[in-house]
Amino acid sequence: MSGPAPSPIPLEEAWARLLESVRPLPAETLPVADALGRHLAAPLTAAATRPAADLSAMDGYALSGPGPWALAGESRCGAPFGGTLSAGQAVRISTGAAMPAGADRVLVQEEALRNGDRLSLAAEPPEAGANVRRRGIDFERGDRLLPAGSRLGARQVALALSAGIARVAVHHAPRVAILDCGDELVDGSVPASNGAMLAAMAAGLPCTVRRIGPVADDAGALGAALAACADCDLVLTSGGASVGDHDLVRPALEAWGARIAFWRVAIRPGKPLLVARREDTLVLGLPGNPVSAFVTGFLFALPALRAMLGAPDPLPRAVPVPAGADLPPGGARGEFTRAVLREGRADPIRQRDSSLLAQLARADALIWHPPHCAGTKGGTDVPVYRLENGAIA
Numbered sequence: 001m002s003g004p005a006p007s008p009i010p011l012e013e014a015w016a017r018l019l020e021s022v023r024p025l026p027a028e029t030l031p032v033a034d035a036l037g038r039h040l041a042a043p044l045t046a047a048a049t050r051p052a053a054d055l056s057a058m059d060g061y062a063l064s065g066p067g068p069w070a071l072a073g074e075s076r077c078g079a080p081f082g083g084t085l086s087a088g089q090a091v092r093i094s095t096g097a098a099m100p101a102g103a104d105r106v107l108v109q110e111e112a113l114r115n116g117d118r119l120s121l122a123a124e125p126p127e128a129g130a131n132v133r134r135r136g137i138d139f140e141r142g143d144r145l146l147p148a149g150s151r152l153g154a155r156q157v158a159l160a161l162s163a164g165i166a167r168v169a170v171h172h173a174p175r176v177a178i179l180d181c182g183d184e185l186v187d188g189s190v191p192a193s194n195g196a197m198l199a200a201m202a203a204g205l206p207c208t209v210r211r212i213g214p215v216a217d218d219a220g221a222l223g224a225a226l227a228a229c230a231d232c233d234l235v236l237t238s239g240g241a242s243v244g245d246h247d248l249v250r251p252a253l254e255a256w257g258a259r260i261a262f263w264r265v266a267i268r269p270g271k272p273l274l275v276a277r278r279e280d281t282l283v284l285g286l287p288g289n290p291v292s293a294f295v296t297g298f299l300f301a302l303p304a305l306r307a308m309l310g311a312p313d314p315l316p317r318a319v320p321v322p323a324g325a326d327l328p329p330g331g332a333r334g335e336f337t338r339a340v341l342r343e344g345r346a347d348p349i350r351q352r353d354s355s356l357l358a359q360l361a362r363a364d365a366l367i368w369h370p371p372h373c374a375g376t377k378g379g380t381d382v383p384v385y386r387l388e389n390g391a392i393a
């Protein structure tokens, strides 16, 4: 790609082209507890039935037939009652303990009158099946529990372990390199905060991160830094992505043999975003302005990582939230306005300069204002991306 800078492409097109450029990484098999945050490479199928037997849902007495009853023993978790009850017999039972053969209901202990080994009712008799969890009501062995692509969070880890699954096939964790680019970062006159910020954003996902640089605005230095990233799945650069004389990321990528998928997106902040691929390495050239680096990291780098991890739906999701104030009509670029969520509204932050970290740090959402949209009255629902969790539930 050479000559004048191309026209920025719409956000939706940029997202589509990004997702075309990313494939889930190959699968590996891991112990379930080590697979936290990974996405399944194959469906999860129950290897056991849960509950494995009929269980009591309450502490009380398992009953056989009408009362009064004679106590015949106890069923505890891990120590079930071995015999079979006949009508007029009961056993003391704990929550989660196996129902004895011959019993069909549980009387909760608060509704029982006990006199030695004799048991009678203090209230209405329980109906047949009362307070019993039937075998297999959660799932049966062989049931399809989760489809391929599901993310293993805390609840899914618990489900897999409960279903008797010790190891799972998941997509590999991406290897990420993060490069800070700019002479002012090398000489220390500007702290290289973008790299640390992007590494912190990536840390919410399973991946390994290598920080490189700061790298000088110099074709040789950039080329050497990129060459050190050839084994990575994702390379994030920040800075040097625009059109100035010292914005060398694009030519350095081309010299390295990368193919540019697109450069420049019609969003503010974040217009200079560049996406390229070299063999199995995806490169996202993020703009240097800190808010631009954050917004493009949020909108493109986190989704790219999620897609590599095998997420079927890796893009952030907007939710409708009433705008806390009037918003002006949209321009040629769609605008991601930093906002503070307060009392169910998204209060826009007025300052738009993409270098302002103090405003970014107090924001907890982005309001999306599409290109050329009409002005919006305060109180009207607008699409809002929550910043926590990368806007993924």
Ligand SMILES: Nc1nc2c(c(=O)[nH]1)N[C@H]1C(S)=C(S)[C@@H](COP(=O)(O)OP(=O)(O)OC[C@H]3O[C@@H](n4cnc5c(N)ncnc54)[C@H](O)[C@@H]3O)O[C@H]1N2
Binding pocket: 180, 181, 182, 184, 185, 190, 191, 192, 193, 194, 195, 238, 239, 240, 241, 242, 243, 244, 247, 269, 270, 271, 272, 286, 287, 288, 289, 290, 292, 354
């Ligand atoms: N003539 C034009 N100029 C600019 C355009 C344009 O279209 N035409 N686009 C503007 C937009 S929009 C953005 S955003 C910036 C992005 O520029 P670069 O990606 O080339 O970034 P730099 O020029 O290298 O740096 C910009 C700014 O950010 C600071 N920076 C850079 N890296 C870091 C880092 N790792 N940590 C903290 N801060 C960093 C750098 O010191 C600069 O202040 O271009 C506009 N210009």
Ligand code: MOO
Binding pocket: 267, 268, 269, 270, 271, 272, 287, 289, 291, 292, 354
């Ligand atoms: O797009 Mo730049 O990111 O506006 O400042």
